Amino acid sequence: MSAISVRGQPFRPRTSVSCRSGQRVVPPFSIQSLQKNSKVLEGPPKLQKRKHIIQPRVTSFRMYYDRGDxxxxxxxxxxxxxxxxxxxxxxxxxxxxxxxxxxxxxxxxxxxxxxxxxxxxxxxxxxxxxxxxxxxxxxxxxxxxxxxxxxxxxxxxxxxxxxxxxxxxxxxxxxxxxxxxxxxxxxxxxxxxxxxxxxxxxxxxxxxxxxxxxxxxxxxxxxxxxxxxxxxxxxxxxxxxxxxxx
Missing domain, CATH: 1.25.40 (Serine Threonine Protein Phosphatase 5, Tetratricopeptide repeat)
Known part of the structure; x- marks a missing residue:
């Protein structure tokens, strides 16, 4: 059976990943999750907060001073x-x-x-x-x-x-x-x-x-x-x- 194409690219189902304990990490709500020795992936990764850093304004005075003007x-x-x-x-x-x-x-x-x-x-x-x-x-x-x-x-x-x-x-x-x-x-x-x-x-x-x-x-x-x-x-x-x- 040929792979189903999506937007011109062949679609490949997500494969399982092995973890250190020997269990396979598989996607949730899939047939693989019913198999033995498998572990369901625990949801999407958590979004990390980005710290908003306010950069101080570079004054014209500082520019003149640093140039020695x-x-x-x-x-x-x-x-x-x-x-x-x-x-x-x-x-x-x-x-x-x-x-x-x-x-x-x-x-x-x-x-x-x-x-x-x-x-x-x-x-x-x-x-x-x-x-x-x-x-x-x-x-x-x-x-x-x-x-x-x-x-x-x-x-x-x-x-x-x-x-x-x-x-x-x-x-x-x-x-x-x-x-x-x-x-x-x-x-x-x-x-x-x-x-x-x-x-x-x-x-x-x-x-x-x-x-x-x-x-x-x-x-x-x-x-x-x-x-x-x-x-x-x-x-x-x-x-x-x-x-x-x-």
């Missing part, structure tokens, strides 16, 4: 490590370097996080009028840092955001149109009492929880954001109360 170096001092700039910081192209260093705020390991955080503070301190035109380019890096879920990164980013807003009278109002992108993370974590530790103030012993730091940052945004700041904050964070009412 950043004008910074580390100085090892008695009071602690400090970064030094290899060029005059006031002559840097802020449209390139400020978003680049803000992107590095998502980093969690040394030396990348150390260079990025201190670099951002230095650039803000010396930026002056050069910061305002770059504000739209900073929104995505800030949003990425706040979306990491890492409490240290979030606290550092909130403190730096405060420094950014207070660096110029133009920055606060310029951020108002971007509240829809930034403030959802504020609303999500506003009631979370997560201790941020002492690292947020770079040596100052001031321990805050994440909820308090978010409230503090919202107050800074309101005070420096102009007349439209509060209504836009309230729309995105309904539980926020104006600091002028207290």
């Amino acid at each position: 950043l004008p910074i170096k580390m100085e090892y001092l008695t009071g602690g490590d400090k970064i030094a700039w290899t060029v005059d910081i006031e002559k840097l192209d802020y449209s390139l370097y400020l978003p680049l260093f803000f992107d590095g705020l998502s980093e969690t390991k040394h030396p990348h996080k150390t260079y990025a955080r201190q670099g951002v503070l230095d650039l803000i301190a010396h930026g002056g009028d050069k910061i305002y035109p770059v504000i739209p380019q900073l929104i995505i890096p800030i949003k990425n840092a706040l979306s990491t879920g890492n409490k240290e990164v979030m606290c550092i980013t909130l403190k730096i955001l405060q420094q950014l807003v207070m660096s110029s009278d133009l920055i606060g109002p310029a951020l108002v149109p971007f509240y829809r992108q930034l403030l959802p993370m504020f609303n999500l974590h506003k009631v979370r009492n997560i201790n941020c530790g002492d690292e947020i103030d770079y040596g100052q012993k001031n321990s805050l929880n994440l909820g308090d730091l978010i409230d503090e940052t919202l107050q800074v945004l309101e005070m420096h954001g102009g007349e439209d700041a509060f209504i836009n904050i309230k729309y995105m964070v309904p539980t926020y109360e104006s600091c002028y009412l207290n």
